[in-house]
Amino acid sequence: MSYDLFTGNLVRLAALNAELDAEAIARWDVDSEYMRQLDSGPHLPNRAKKIREAIEKMQSEDPKTIELCVRSLVDDRLIGFVAFDEINWQHGDTFVAIGIGDSDYRGNGYGTDAMRVMLRFGFMELNLKRIQLDAFSYNERAIKSYLKAGFVMEGRQRGMLLRNGQRWDFVYMSVLRDEWLALNNEQRHWSES
Amino acid sequence: MDVLTGNLTRLAAVNPDTDAEIIARWSRDSQFWRLAHTEPAWPVAPAYVKRKLDEDPIERPRFAIRTLTDDRLIGLIGLYTIFQAQREAFMGIQIGEREFWGKGYGTDALRVLLRYAFDELNLLRVSLSVLEGNERAARSYEKCGFCLEGRERHAWAYDGRRWDEIYMGLLREEWQALGKED
Amino acid sequence: MLTEQLFEGKTIRLAPPDAERDAETISKWSHDPEYLRLLSADIAKPLSPFQVKKQYEEWEKDAEKHNAFNFAIRLKEDDRLLGFARLYRIEWTHATGSLQIGIGDRNDRGKGYGTEALRMLLRYAFDELNLYRLAAPTVEYNTGAIRFLERAGFVVEVRRRQAVQRDGRRWDAVMLGLLRDEWKREA
Numbered sequence: 001m002s003y004d005l006f007t008g009n010l011v012r013l014a015a016l017n018a019e020l021d022a023e024a025i026a027r028w029d030v031d032s033e034y035m036r037q038l039d040s041g042p043h044l045p046n047r048a049k050k051i052r053e054a055i056e057k058m059q060s061e062d063p064k065t066i067e068l069c070v071r072s073l074v075d076d077r078l079i080g081f082v083a084f085d086e087i088n089w090q091h092g093d094t095f096v097a098i099g100i101g102d103s104d105y106r107g108n109g110y111g112t113d114a115m116r117v118m119l120r121f122g123f124m125e126l127n128l129k130r131i132q133l134d135a136f137s138y139n140e141r142a143i144k145s146y147l148k149a150g151f152v153m154e155g156r157q158r159g160m161l162l163r164n165g166q167r168w169d170f171v172y173m174s175v176l177r178d179e180w181l182a183l184n185n186e187q188r189h190w191s192e193s
Numbered sequence: 194m195d196v197l198t199g200n201l202t203r204l205a206a207v208n209p210d211t212d213a214e215i216i217a218r219w220s221r222d223s224q225f226w227r228l229a230h231t232e233p234a235w236p237v238a239p240a241y242v243k244r245k246l247d248e249d250p251i252e253r254p255r256f257a258i259r260t261l262t263d264d265r266l267i268g269l270i271g272l273y274t275i276f277q278a279q280r281e282a283f284m285g286i287q288i289g290e291r292e293f294w295g296k297g298y299g300t301d302a303l304r305v306l307l308r309y310a311f312d313e314l315n316l317l318r319v320s321l322s323v324l325e326g327n328e329r330a331a332r333s334y335e336k337c338g339f340c341l342e343g344r345e346r347h348a349w350a351y352d353g354r355r356w357d358e359i360y361m362g363l364l365r366e367e368w369q370a371l372g373k374e375d
Numbered sequence: 376m377l378t379e380q381l382f383e384g385k386t387i388r389l390a391p392p393d394a395e396r397d398a399e400t401i402s403k404w405s406h407d408p409e410y411l412r413l414l415s416a417d418i419a420k421p422l423s424p425f426q427v428k429k430q431y432e433e434w435e436k437d438a439e440k441h442n443a444f445n446f447a448i449r450l451k452e453d454d455r456l457l458g459f460a461r462l463y464r465i466e467w468t469h470a471t472g473s474l475q476i477g478i479g480d481r482n483d484r485g486k487g488y489g490t491e492a493l494r495m496l497l498r499y500a501f502d503e504l505n506l507y508r509l510a511a512p513t514v515e516y517n518t519g520a521i522r523f524l525e526r527a528g529f530v531v532e533v534r535r536r537q538a539v540q541r542d543g544r545r546w547d548a549v550m551l552g553l554l555r556d557e558w559k560r561e562a
Contacts, residue, residue: 005408006421014406015423056425063277066420089277090314124542125408125419126278181543233468278418281538320535343533345552347508350469355507360533360550 005125008117010110013068013082021069022052024078028101063087066126070098070114072105079105082118084126092129094122098142107141115149120184123177132174136161143171150175150183196313197256201301204256204270204309212257213243215266219289227351228327229287254309258288258302267293270302272310272319280317282310286330300333307337311365318364324349325357338371339363381499382446384491389446389460389499394431397447397456398424404479413517414477416539416548437463444499448478448492457483460492462500462509470507472500493527501555508554514539515547524551528559 006013026048055067067083080100087094096118100111122128133151135142138161151173159167197204217239219225226234249255255271268288275282284306288299310316321339323330339361347355382389402424404410411419422430437443443463450457458478465472476492478484500506511529513520521531529551538548 005412005419006406012406013421015402015421015426017402017423018425066418068421089280092315121420127280127540231466231469276416276538279416279539281535317540318535318538320538340536342535343531343550345508345510345532345550347554348469348471348510350507360535362535362538364537 005121006117007073008113009073010108010113011070011072011079011117013114013117013121014071016055016067016069016081018052018055021078022048022055025051025081025101028099063089068118070100070110072110077102079110080114082114084118084122084131087126087128092127094126094128094131096122096131096133098133111142112145112148115145119149119175119180123180129177130174132172135171135173137169137171138163143173146173150180152179196309197305198261199301199305201261201298202258202267202305203261204302204305205259207246207249207255207257207269209243209246212266213239213246216242216246216269216289219287222289222291225287225289225291228324228330229285229289231349254314256306258286258298260293260298265290267298268302270306272306272314275314275316280315281320282314282316282318283320283322284310285321295329299330300336303333303337307363307368311368316365318362319368320360320362322358322360325359331359331361334361337363338367340367381495381503384451384495386451387457387488387491387495388449388451389492389495390449392431392434392445392447392459394428398427398431400456401427401479407479407481410477410479410481412541413514413520414475415512416514434461434463441465441467444504446492446496448476448488450488457488458492460496462496462504462506464510465504465506470505471510472504472506472508473510473512474500475511489523490526493523497527497553497558498560501558506555508552511551511553513549513551515549521549521551524553526559527553528557529553530557 064087065083065085066087067081069078070080070082071077072079079102080098082096082098084094084096096115098111098115098118100106100114119131122131132154133146135146137156152175154172154174156172157170160170161168195203217237220235220237223234253271253273253275255269257266258268258270259266267290268286270284270286272282272284286299286303286306288294293299307319310319321334322345323334325344340363342360342362344360345358348358349356402422405420405422405427408419411417434443434445438445442465443461445461446459447456448458448460449455456479458476460476462472462474474496476489476496478489497509500509511524513524515534530553531549532552533550535548535550537545539546
């Protein structure tokens with residue numbers, strides 16, 4: 001209990017503040033590189049008001065979702081978000097999604113650090129057994145980051161996406177608790193089955 | 194193997210339309226009520242029961258206990274207060290039809306629910322509390338492997354005296370070990 | 376005796392919860408995982424001011440039905456919010472209830488504020504609400520809370536074995552109880 005569950009080396013996880021953060025998120029929405037890495041739907045910028053409403057609606061306690069924002073430790077700047085979605089408590093698994101909206105913070109280990117903190121939260125506090133994600137095959141930087149965080153390739157849905165005239169795959173990755181524990185030297189006193 | 198079927202009973206969905214009247218009849222038996230509920234005993238009408246059943250959220254699995262021989266509704270059993278990340282739930286059982294007390298029907302339904310809790314919901318622990326003096330229930334729970342874990346002293350007041358609330362718990366590994374012994 | 380103040384203590388006072396005024400502060404506390412994990416076995420996750428207000432709306436519903444009494448603990452000197460104190464799950468026909476106290480900022484702990492709040496909350500429960508017994512749930516690893524409650528007369532009554540898992544370890548959920556006759560008024 002001596003470490004800070006929500007804090008990593010470069011970032012910390014915090015609650016999304018609908019009032020303060022909607023503006024920043026709206027700015028990211030205009031960044032098409034960010035959006036096309038994040039979302040398979042047609043790229044469409046969102047107004048801050050709609051984002052605020054969406055955040056507030058989601059924060060009205062859906063037990064299957066935990067959405068947090070990523071803030072840099074150095075200046076507490078909001079740089080992205082990370083979320084567990086479709087948490088299946090019965091089977092102890094969930095989807096995870098992450099997006100570093102501020103382009104200044106991509107490719108510098110911030111995303112990997114945020115993912116590490118989120119995985120730790122999922123395994124050490126939520127007691128989940130398996131965390132999975134999907135990514136677009138053209139998002140090579142993200143996939144490298146996920147591999148570093150401990151994710152393993154599980155499968156591909158070939159040719160699921162068409163963007164810029166080219167077909168791309170949906171890539172599925174997952175990490176199991178035992179794998180993650182071994183990777184992070186945390187098996188010491190795991191006493192649960 | 195049907196996970197919701199035992200040797201004497203099966204657990205079924207509660208049907209508000211057909212079951213409300215029977216459940217309402219049980220409320221006329223105040224001894225039964227006091228063993229099953231913590232709210233003040235009072236006789237309820239079928240319409241009230243139906244409304245309450247319809248309001249039941251899907252996250253609180255609640256089952257009708259029906260006899261295998263003639264599919265008769267004899268009681269209710271379910272899980273409530275489920276701690277999702279902790280995989281613990283409290284359970285409650287009530288046998289409304291007196292003629293089925295002390296004949297193994299409750300224990301049978303209990304075993305089915307535990308199997309559901311541990312094998313289907315993947316819970317790690319099932320907890321329960323029982324009123325001091327309800328020896329029959331406590332014995333049934335012990336038979337299923339529950340261990341005494343303490344008492345909330347003088348938690349309830351009935352008939353001019355106070356009664357303890359006895360807590361019991363069963364861990365999945367204990368339940369699994371019992372299964373192997375059978 | 377009826378003249379003694381129920382809500383005004385020496386250094387603190389018990390005040391009505393004020394979600395508008397306090398949501399930011401409470402949101403800040405919720406970003407301290409140690410605070411959350413000491414408080415309960417509920418999932419420790421940070422809350423936004425919006426989520427804090429929603430939670431307070433839920434608490435207020437119970438308070439309106441008089442099944443719960445929620446207080447903010449404020450420092451008398453500057454009216455700063457220190458924490459919360461609440462009585463909940465009140466069963467009137469049995470005169471019983473549950474109790475929970477939290478001091479949000481770790482720098483405010485160990486200064487006697489919690490002890491004073493507990494003393495006032497117990498007075499309120501036994502002398503005003505005429506309750507007969509109180510329950511206080513906590514987790515085995517919160518030895519500070521257990522000691523804190525035992526000093527006021529609480530006794531460990533129930534251990535739900537291995538009910539809580541955190542960081543791969545399993546802990547008992549501990550329930551303490553206090554009967555009015557055992558209440559150490561002066562503690």
